[in-house]
Amino acid sequence: MVGQILFIIIAAFTLLMGLGTVVARNLFHAALFLVGVFFGIAALFILLEAEFLAMAQIIIYIGAIATLIVFAIMLSKGMMGREAGAYNKQWYFAGGAMILFFGLLSWLLVKMPFAAANASAPDDAIQQIGSGFVGHYVVPFEVASVLLLVALVGAIMLARERN
Amino acid sequence: MDLLRSSVLTLIVFLPAVGSVIVALMPKEKEDLIKKFSIWWSVIPLLLTTWLAIDYATNFLRGNQMAYQAKFAWIPSIGVNYHVGADGLSVPLLFLTALLTTLGLYYSARVIRKRVKEFFLLFLLLATGMFGVFVSLDLILFYVFWEIGLVPMYFLIGIWGNPKDRPQYAAIKFFLYTLAGSIFMLLAMIGVYLSTGTFDILDAAAKGVWLNAPTFAMLSFWAFFIAFAIKVPSFPFHTWLPDAHTAAPTAGSVILAGVLLKLGAYGILRVLLSLFPGQFAQFGWIVALLGVIGIVYGAFVSLAQTDLKRLIAYSSVSHMGYIMLGIGAVGVALGMKNVAGAQESAAMAFNGASLQMFMHGIITGALFFLVGVIYERAHTRDLKVFGGLSAVVPVYYATMMFAGFASLGLPGLAGFWAEFFTFRGAFGIVPVLAVIGVIGIVITAAYILYRIIQSLFLGEFDPKRWDHWTTVFGEHADGPTDMALFEKVTLWPLVILMVLLGLWPTPLLAFFNEASVNILSSLHF
Amino acid sequence: MTVPLSWYLIFATALFSLGFFAVLSRRNAVAVLMGVELMLNAVNVNLVAFWRYLTPSDLSGQIFVVFVFTVAAAEAAVGLALMISIYRTRKTINVDEINDLNL
Amino acid sequence: MNYPSVFNLTWLIPLPTALAFFAIILFANPKKRLSSNIAVGAVILAWIMSWAVAIVFFLNPELTEHPFDLNAPWLPMGTITFHMGVAVDAVTAGMLFMVGFVLTMIFIYSTGYMSFPGHLDPAKYPDAAKEGLDPRYSRFFAYISLFATGMLGLVVANNLLMLFIFWEIMGLCSYLLIGFWFDKSYPDPKQITPKQAGLKAFLTTRVGDVLFMMGLIFLFIHAGDLNFQAIFGNQEFLHELSTSTVNLPFFGAVTWAGLISMLIFWGAIGKSAQFPLHVWLPDAMEGPTPVSALIHAATMVSAGVYLIVRMSPLFSAAAHGGSGVMMFVAFIGAFTALFAATIAVAQKDIKKVLAYSTISQLGYMFAALGIGAWVAAIIHLLIHAFFKSLLFMASGSVIHGVEHGHHHVHEHGEHGHEGYFDPQDMFNMGGLLKRMPVTGWTFIIGGASLSAFPLITAGFWSKDEILAHAWADGHMAVYWTLAAGAFLTAFYTFRQIFLTFFGSPRTEAAEHAPESVRAMTWPLVALAFFALFGGFVAVPEDFPVIGGLASDFMAKLMEMQGEFYGLHVAPAGFNWTPALISMTLALSGIVVAWLVYGRKPLAAGKPDPLRKPLGPIYTILENKYYFDEFYHLVAVRPTLWLAQFFFLFDRNVIDRIVNWVGALGRWLAAALRRWIDEFIIDAAVNGAGLVTTWTGAVVRLIQTGQAQNYLLILLLSVVVLLLLIPLK
C-alpha cells in the first residue's frame, strides 16, 4: 500500500512538473519544471530500487543537462520579456493527436497481461552493472564514450565565438 | 590435329573479317600497302580451304560425314548456338569462294582507283559473310551470315558502279529485294524453332518440322523458298540481277555471280531439302518448272541483249535455271517412292545442281573478269561498238573462247558435266520439263556465239568505230591492248580449272556425289 | 500490493505524450529540446520498470538507461550548441521561423 | 584372251594431237613454221599408231569375236562409277586406218595451202606477207590438231558419252575452222561470210547434238551404263528396251528402243548434214579448203555414219520391236542422196558442188544402213572418205592456183577487172589440166571414183554394193532413188571436171594459174592411189571375173563383226541386173556431162548451158530450194523476235511490278506517319506530361519546411497504425 501511495504521489508530482515544462510561458520556469521532472524520475528509480540510476539521473540530468539548458536559455534569451506566443499554429492539432495517442496506448497497456513482479532486485546491482559495462556491453560502452567526445568537440566548434 | 580440325572453319570464316578490321586501321593513303595486305590476307583462307578439301577427301569423305564441327552456346536462352560444320556439299563451295575472293582482290588491286580502302574492307567483310553461310549449321547463324553478305555487296554496287548504270537504284533494289525475301525466311526459321524446339538444322531435320501442321509446313516451305529463289535468282524474282551486275564493279559482279547466287541454291539444298522433304516432294515440280522457265527465258532474253555485262547477267539467270531444274527434279524424285530409277536420277540431279553451282561460279566469274578486261580498255560495254578483236588481242580472244564455250556447256570443258548430270537426273524424273529445258542449250549456244564472240571478235576490225581506247592502266591508246600480266594471272587459273574439271571432273564430283547420295538416303528416301 | 507494471507504463506514456506535445507545439527551440528530454526520460522509466518487473536478474535494462543518459547528454550538448550558433546568425530560435535553408 | 600389246596404245592415239594443240596455243603461237611442224609431227605419230592397231587387227580377224576393251574408272555417278576407255573392233580398225591416213595427208597438204590469203591486205600483216603464210597460220594448225584429237578420240571411244564429248569437240573445231577467215567479207550482202557460216554450222549441229544427248541420256537412264559392249552385249536388255513403251504426246505409244534410236539418228542427221539439217555444210565451204576436205569430206560428217554403225544393234532391236526407225533412216538417206545430187547440178562454186556430193554420198550410206546393208555402208564410208578428200584437196589446189594467177595478173598491172574476183567460181576457170596436170589428173581419178566409174574405181565397188543390197532385199523405192542419184552424181562430177580442167581458160587468172607446190600435190597422188585400188578390198567373191582375185577381207571382217553384234548381215549375192544398171547409169551420166560441157567448152562470161533448158528449176536448184531463206524465216527470225519480246516483257512487266511494290511501301510509310503519329502517340505523350504536373502541385503542399509539421504527420501515422491493432 505504502508503495502505491508513494508511487502516486511521485507520479502526480512528476506529471505536474512535466505539464509545467510544457505550459510554462517563461522559458526559465519551464527549465525549472524540467528539473522537477528529473527529480521525480530519480525518485521513481529509487522506488524501483535502481539507486545507481537515480543518482546517475540526478548527476547527469540535473547537474549537466539542466545546467546546459539554463545556459542555453540565458545565452539565447536576449530580451528578458515574456515570450510572444509560446505555441505554434498547429498545437491544437498536436494536442488532440497526443491525447488520442495517449488514450490508445494506455488502453492497450491496460489490456496487456503483464506478469506481476515478484522477484526482488539483486543486492549487488551496481557490481553487476559495472561488470556489464566492461563485460557484455563493452563495445557500446566504448562507442558511447567516443560519442560523448565527438559531441563535446562538435558542440565546442559550433558554439565557439567566431571573431 | 583435331584442335585444328575443330577450329579451322571458324578461322576461315572470321579471318577475312579480321583482315577487314586491320585494313580499316590502316591509313587511307597507303593504298598499295592495303592492296598487298588484303591480297595476301585472302590467300590464307584459300590455303585453309585447299587443306580442308584435301583433308576432307582423305578421311571424312566416306559417307559424307559432317566434319570440322564446332559448337558452343551463342544465345543459350533460346537455344541458338554457334554450330558450324562442313560436308561434301560445302567444302568445294568454300574453296570456290576463297578462290574467287583472292582473284577478285588481286584483279581489283590494279583496277580500283576510287576509295581503295573501303573497297578492300568491304570485300573482305563480304568474304566472311559468304564463308559463314556455307559453314553454318544453325538457322540463326545462317541468317546472320546471310545478311552480312548483303551489306558490303550493297556498297560495292552503290559506290563503285559507274554512274551511267544507275548504281544507287540497282543497289537499293538488290538490297531490298533480298532483304524482303529473307524476312519471310526469318519467320519460317522461327516457325521451325516453334515446331522442333531447336534452331539447329541437323536436329530440326532429324525431328522433322511441322509434322503435325501441314499448312504451317507448306507456308514455311514457301517462305524459305521465296527467300532462296530471290537470291538464286529463279524466274519471277530475277529482275534485280541484271541491274546489279551492270552497275557493280568487275570484282563485285564476279563475286556476286560467282558466289552470292550460290548462297540461294546452297540454302535450298542444305536447309530446305533437309527440313521439308515432304513439301519438297509435293511442290518439287513447281521448282523444276521455274527452273526450266528460267533456262529458256534467260537464254532468250540474253540473246536480245546488246550490253555485254547485262547479257552475261541474264546468262547466269539461265544457268541458275539448271540448278533449279536439278533441285526440282530431286524434289519430285522424293515423291516417287515406287519408280525404280528415281533414286539414281535424284542423285544425278543433285550432282548436276551442285556441279553447276561450282562450274557456273568459275565460268561466269571468268566471263565477268573478261568483261572487266574489255571495259577497262574501252569504257563501254555496247557490243555494237566492237568487231574483229580476235586478230588484235589474241590472248583475250583465246581466254574468252574458253570461257564462252565452257559457259555454253561444250563437253571437254567444265560446263558440260553440270548440264549433263542435271539433264540425266531431270530426264529420269521430269522428262517433259527437261525436254523444254534442252531448248535452252541451243539458245545458249546461239547467244554466246552470236552476241558475244561474233560481235566482239569476228568480222573486220576498224579503229574508227570507237575512238577513246585506253590501256588498263589508264593511259590513252589508239586500239585495244592485249591482256596485261595481272589479268592473265587472274583468268588463267580459272581457265585451267575449266579445262581440268572438264576433262576429269572427279576431284570435284567425288565431293558432290558423296554428298548427294548420302543426303538423299538420309532423307529416308 | 506493490505497484503493478502497467501503472509505470501508463505514467511513462503520459510523460512521453507531454514531451511529444512540447516538441510538436512549442515555438522555442529550447522548449523543444526540453520536450525531447522529457520523452527520453519517459523511455528510461519504461526501461527500468521493465527491468524491475520482468527481468530483475538481468541488468541490461539499467545499462541501457545509462546509454540513454549518454545519448541524451550528447544530444542536448550538440542541440544547444546548434541553437546558439543559429541564434547568432538568425537572431531567433523560433523553430517555425527557421524553415528555409538559406538566410 | 591376251590381246596384242599394241592395243594398249589405242588410248594414246588421240593424245599426240591434243598435246600439239596445247603446245601450239601456249608456246609455239608466234613461230609459224614451228607450230606447223609440231602439228604435222603429232598427226604422223597418231597415223603410225592407228595404222599399227588397224593392221594388227586386220591380221588376226578372230579378234572380232571379243573386241578389245580397256577401261578406267572416270566419274563417280551416284552409287556406280562411270568407266571410260577405248575399244578396238573391226569398225574401229577400219575407221582408224582411214582417219589416220586422211588426217596426215590433209595436214601435209595444208602446210602448203595456208599461204597469205587473198582477202587480207599485206600492209596490215607485214611479216606474215613477207613469209608468204597466213598471219594466223599457227592458230590454224592448232585448230586442226584439236579436230584430229576429236576425230581420233571419237573413233576409239568405247562408250557413248566419250563419243559424245569428242563429237562436240569436233563441232567446236568445225566452228573455229569454218570461221577461220573471220575478217573476210563479200561485197554481196546475201553471200554468207565465214563468221556467219561458222555460227550456222555450230548451231545446226548443236540442234542435232541436243537431240543426240537426249537419246544418250534416255539410254543411260535405262541401261545404267553407256559402254557399247555392256549395252549391246546383253540381249535381254535390248529385248526389254524394245518391248517397253512410253507414250509420247504426238506419237502415242513408242518403244524405248525406237525413241532412243530416233533421237540418236537426229544427232547423226545434224552432224552428217542430212536432209533437214544439211544447210550448214555448203556454207561451211567458206572455211579454208583443207578444212572442208578434213571436216566435210573425210571425218566429221562420216562420224555421224560411224555413230549409227556403232548403234546398229540398237536400231535392229528397235526394228524388231516394230518401230519404223529403220525405214525412216532409209528414207532420209535415199531422199537426201537424190535431193543433194539435184542441187549439186546447178552449183557454180567448185567446192559447193563437192559439198552437195558429200551430202548425197552420206545419204547413200544412211540408205544402206536403213535397209540393213551394214557392211556396204561401212565400206562405202571408208572409200568415200578417200576420194572425196582427194577431190576437195584437188579443188583447193585449183583455187590456190587461180588465186595466184589473179595476183599474178594484178601485180603486172595489166587490167584487173574492178569487180570482186571469186577464185572458187568454176566459170572463172577452164583448161586448167594443161596448167596443173597433177591436180587435174588426180581430180579426174577422184571424180571417176565418185561417180562410180565401173570396175576400176573404188567408188564403184562400194556404192554398187549398196545398190545391190537395195535390189536384193527388195527395197525397190530406195533402189530407184539411189539409182537416179547415181546418175546425177556422175553427171555433175564430170560437169565440174569439164568446166574446170577442159576447154580454154575463161579468165587471165586461170591462164596464169601455176601448179601447186609439191607439199600439196603429193597427198593428192597418195589419195588417188587409194581412190583407185581401195575398192578391191570389198569385191564380193561371187563377182564373175574379179571376184576371186583380191581377198575382200574387209567385207569378211565386217560380216564377222556384224554376226558378233547379232546383225544378220548376209552379203547380197551377185546379181547381174543391178550391176549392169549401175554401170550404165554411171557411164550415161559421164556421157551426158561430156555432151553438155565437154563437147564445146563454155566461153568466158557465158551463162551455164543448163540454165536455159531447165529455166525456173535451175534457179531453184541454184538457190538450194531456198532452204536457207526458209530456215531463216522459220527458225532464226522468230527466235530473235521471241528474245526481243521476252526482254521487253522482262523490262517492262516484271521490273514495273517490283518498282510498283517499292512505291507502295513509300506511300504506306507516309500515310502511317501522318495518321498514327498525330492522333495517337502525340496525345498520349502530352497527357502524360499533364498528369505529372498536377500530382506535383498537390504533393507540394506537404513540404512546409516546418520540422514540427513533419513530426506531426509522423505521429498521425503512428496513431493510425495503432488504430489498426484493435480493428484487426
Add this chain to the structure above:
Amino acid sequence: MDLRALGESFVAMLENVGIPHGWVLLINWILGAVILLGVALLLAIFLIWFERKIAGRVQDRLGPNRVGPYGLIQPFADALKLLTKEDITPDNADRITYNLAPIIAVFHIIMLFAVIPFADKVVGANINVGILYLMAFGALGSMAMLMAGWASRNKYALLGGFRVVSQLLSYEIPVGLAMLIVVLMRGSMNLNVIAQGQGGLFGLGWYVWILPAVFIMYFVAALAEGERAPFDLLEAESEIVAGYNIEYSAMKFAWFYLAFFLNTWVLSAVAVTLFFGGWQGPFAAQIPALGVVYFFIKVFIMFFVFAWVRATFPRLRIDQMMSFCWKVLVPMGLALFLAVAIILKLGLPSAVTYALLFVVNIVILVVTLKLLGNYTRDLPKNKNKRLFAPELPRL
C-alpha cells in the same frame, strides 16, 4: 550507549502499539530525518563562530569575543540581525526562482548529511551508492547559484552566477576522480564500507598515507567546491561585488551564508571519511559512540585547516583558476586514476601494492609540481598568453 539499539527499541515499541509495519517504517524515517536536520542547523551556527575565531587568530587578532563567552553568541546575534533586516526583492525579478534559489542552496547541503557515516553503521541512509549520492547533490549547488544569478535580473548577478557555476562544474571533476580512486581502492561506493576499510593499527590503514597525491588533489578541489579561500571569487568585492547574492538581503542572504559554512563542513567530513578513516580509532568498532567522537575530532581539525587556508591564501584570477583546474588537477587526477587502477590490477600482495602506490603518488606529485614550477618561472614572458592555451586553429 548504542544509538542503533536505541533505534531498534523505539521501532519495537511502535510495533507493539499496533501500527502497521509500513507506517512504522515511515515514522522511524521521519524521526531520523528530523534528528539529522537539527544537528546540521546547530552545527552551522557553531561553525560561523569557529571560523571567525580561527580567521581572527590567524590574522593575529581575537575574533568575536564580546557577545557571550568567547563570542559564542555572536552568530546568534548576526542571525537575529539578518532576520530583522528588510527583505527586499528586485521588482522585475523572477519571483519564484528568486525565492527558490536560497532554499535549494541549503536543501542540497542538508541532503548530503544523510549519507555521512558518523560511526560504524550510524549513518542516515546506508545506501551503497554513497559516493554517487554525494556527487549528485553536490551538483545541485550550481543549479541554485544559477537560479539566484538569473532570477535577480542583475547583470552582475548573472555574470557572478556564470563564473560560480563554471568554477563548481570544473572542480567537480577532480573531486569526482579522487572519490573514484578511493572507490577503486576500497571496491565499494558505500561510505561506511570505505570507512571500515581504513582500519589498521594507529591510523596506518588510512588512505592518506597510501594516496597522499590523491588527498592533496581532493583537498585543493574541495577548497574550490566550497568557494573558499584561494578560489572564493564569489565574494571578491574588487571584481564582482558579491556575485549572485547581490540582490539577496536579510533572511535569504542568511540561508546562502549558512549553506556556505555547511558545505565546507560536509566537504571536510567527506575528506575525513575517505582519507582519514572516518570514525576509525582505537576500539571504534566495538563502541559506535566512540566512533562518533573520533569522527567529530577529525572533522573539526580538517575544518580548521580549511579556515586556516582561507585566512592565508590570496585570491586567484578567474582564468588562472580555470586553467589550474583543467590543465593541472584533471590531468593529475587522470594519471593517478590510471596508475592506481594498473597497480591494483597487478594483484601483488597488499603490502607491496601499498608501497608501490605511495611511491607512484609521490612521483606524480613531484612531476606536477615541477611542471607547474617551470610554467610559473617564465610567467612574465608569456603573461598575455593563456596558461597552456594551445593555439587553436583559426576556424
